[in-house]
Amino acid sequence: MVREGGLCPSPSVFSSAEEALESIYPIDEPGLRILVFLDINMPRVNAWDFLKLISENINYADIRVVIVSSSLSWSDREKSKEYDAVLEFWEKPMDEEQVASLKTRMATWLNGF
Numbered sequence: 001m002v003r004e005g006g007l008c009p010s011p012s013v014f015s016s017a018e019e020a021l022e023s024i025y026p027i028d029e030p031g032l033r034i035l036v037f038l039d040i041n042m043p044r045v046n047a048w049d050f051l052k053l054i055s056e057n058i059n060y061a062d063i064r065v066v067i068v069s070s071s072l073s074w075s076d077r078e079k080s081k082e083y084d085a086v087l088e089f090w091e092k093p094m095d096e097e098q099v100a101s102l103k104t105r106m107a108t109w110l111n112g113f
Contacts, residue, residue: 034062064109066086066088069091076088
């Protein structure tokens with residue numbers, strides 16, 4: 001969906017938050033833009049821990065996050081608003097309209113991909 005929707009021609013996919021963080025930390029530099037699609041319920045490091053870790057440890061890269069979750073919890077939606085990096089909260093499955101809307105809304109920012 002990310003590739004077909006034109007958000008990123010070659011997205012990186014990780015099986016865990018730890019893998020994603022290990023990939024992001026070494027490339028934290030000015031001008032780098034990273035769009036993350038994040039599930040809330042991940043093993044060991046959940047979405048909230050991931051968001052806390054990037055806010056505490058990323059100094060230069062501009063990271064934006066779309067939470068894509070099966071959670072229908074109002075409290076999860078509200079909690080996501082506590083993090084500046086979170087752009088949107090989508091219920092699974094993500095669809096073409098959401099991707100198109102995000103692409104339009106973030107056209108200038110996404111041009112760096």
